[in-house]
Amino acid sequence: MSNMFKWIWNYMRKYKFKMFFGVFLIAVCSALNMVTPYLSGKIVDNVIVKRQTNSLMIYLTIIISVTFIRSILRYYFQLIFENVSQNILFTLREQAYEKLQKLDFSFYEKNETGNIMTAMTGDMDTIRHFVAWVIYMVVENGLIFIFSIGIMFTVNYKLAILMILYTPVIGYFTFKLSRKVKPTFSSIRQQFSRLNSVVQENISGNRVVKAFAKEDYEIKKFNKENEAYRERNFESAKVWEKYLPVLDSLSSGLNIVVILIGGIMVINSSLSMGELITFSSLIFAINNPLRMAGWLTNDVERFRASAEKVYELMNTKTKIKNSKNLIKTDKIAGNIEFKNVYFCYENENILSNINIKVKAGETLAIIGPTGSGKSFLLNLLCRFYDCTKGEILIDGIDIKKINLKKLRDSIGVAMQDIFLFSDTVEANIAYGVSNASFEEINKAAQMSIASDFINNLSEGYETIIGERGVGLSGGQKQRISLARALLKNPAILVLDDTTSSVDMETEFKIQNLLSSYIKEKTTIIVSHRISSVKKADKIIVLNKGKIVEQGNHKELLENDGYYYRVYMNQFGDFDGKSNNQVV
Known part of the structure; x- marks a missing residue:
């Protein structure tokens, strides 16, 4: 008392x-x-x-x-x-x-x-x-x-x-x-x-x-x-x-x-x-x-x-906070390295011995069964959590020594769990860049193939979206979320199952528009669709928190592993191999 x-x-x-x-x-x-x-x-x-x-x-x-x-x-x-x-x-x-x-x-x-x-x-x-x-x-x-x-x-x-x-x-x-x-x-x-x-x-x-x-x-x-x-x-x-x-x-x-x-x-x-x-x-x-x-x-x-x-x-303690020994970074190029990373959550091992290197401008794709730790890997990169063991480096600097705001400002994330605010479409897209011009907002919407359906809304970009995007389809919400990440123009772009709710034709259009955009970005894509990941410079397959396969699209198809089986399930016997090999 x-x-x-x-x-x-x-x-x-x-x-x-x-x-x-x-x-x-x-x-x-x-x-x-x-x-x-x-x-x-x-x-x-x-x-x-x-x-x-x-x-x-x-x-x-x-x-x-x-x-x-x-x-x-x-x-x-x-x-x-x-x-x-x-x-x-x-x-x-x-x-x-x-x-x-x-x-x-x-x-x-x-x-x-x-x-x-x-x-x-x-x-x-x-x-x-x-x-x-x-x-x-x-x-x-x-x-x-x-x-x-x-x-x-x-x-x-x-x-x-x-x-x-x-x-x-x-x-x-x-x-x-x-x-x-x-x-x-x-x-x-x-x-x-x-x-x-x-x-x-x-x-x-x-x-x-x-x-x-x-x-x-x-x-x-x-x-x-x-x-x-x-x-x-x-x-x-x-x-x-x-x-x-x-x-x-x-x-x-x-x-x-x-x-x-x-x-x-x-x-x-x-x-x-x-x-x-x-x-x-x-x-x-x-x-x-x-x-x-x-x-x-x-x-x-x-x-x-x-x-x-x-x-x-x-008085709740914040676990994720700036280190006392911050290293000043003028501009982040986007070189990423996961070095012997382990992560435990609620006494459960989520990720074990993760080692990944991604050069600035490269695209890394992550694929794996549900619950394999894909989203947690992205959460660690954004420092939503800290790894239990090992370190994550950006441009050779431990992310714990990079100013938290600077780190997150340099990463554009289109999350799997989409959240839209009860505000206008324009405000939702511009959430990460409050001073963005309408031309910039519209360009981001065009790149995510969102501008067409937005213009068909009752008030266009000024249409008020219901809480959590009520009134929009799953695909429409995903495209607004993607536009929000693109408008930020980050050094590192993270796409977590961003097109899972859009049709194949729309996904193909988005990929074509993004192809030139992501050449200047370090991009990490998490997806269950081979069509979304096959053009990546490097693909890793996660299973039970461990990297079980890695390589490019061609190399992984030759491994006859999880990636190959998913490919066969989605595309069938296009490479001449028997469908009997599909699991």
């Missing part, structure tokens, strides 16, 4: 003078709250009992004036705390979002989207609520309680001591409530994240849901998580309802104590009727902080549960 207070204070410190002024206004406002109970007693003793009617208007004027001033002060200190909370919320979200941009692939693979979204939205707002409302309520109620006890001591110290002796009982039950509700709020927060994840997955995978007619299954799955969320809230409510009546009863019991003891003292003439009225009026000032203690405990525990998740996000 104390750690979370220290953490949020680091953000509040910037506004400490503003907050201290707000606390000062709260103190003045809390002190003014004592005026009405105190003067109510004076009205009874002086005006009603002693018949000093001339004093009535003075007392009423003071009460009305104080009430008006108190309202103004309350408005301003609430405004101060709300302003500070919104500024802190803005900073937190900005820093958290910046942190998300720096986190590795492994973070996103291990954390559900719903959990991240909850941290960025609901948890952030809980922190804002803590700064905007909980803090000033704690200060205000604490000061009102202290001032009330102070006034009681000036009126009758014996009755005031009785009040002080009574309050630890309420404090004990408040502490018990705090200990009990703490784990329930963490549980509620965790289940809410799970609920968010289910909704997010359903929205993202809605086409799959409808294609398999699994709407009823999805409803049941959501209802199950929703039921679990309801149960977690019920569990918290049970704890809350167990202690709240006790706290309310103890707080209300103060009225009985004051009336009983105070009444006896009035009868014995050791307390005036006006003083009893003052005490009775101050009971609310005592009761309200004691009652609020339970509610504030509730909000503090909610803050703790949310703050821990945001703190955890903000």
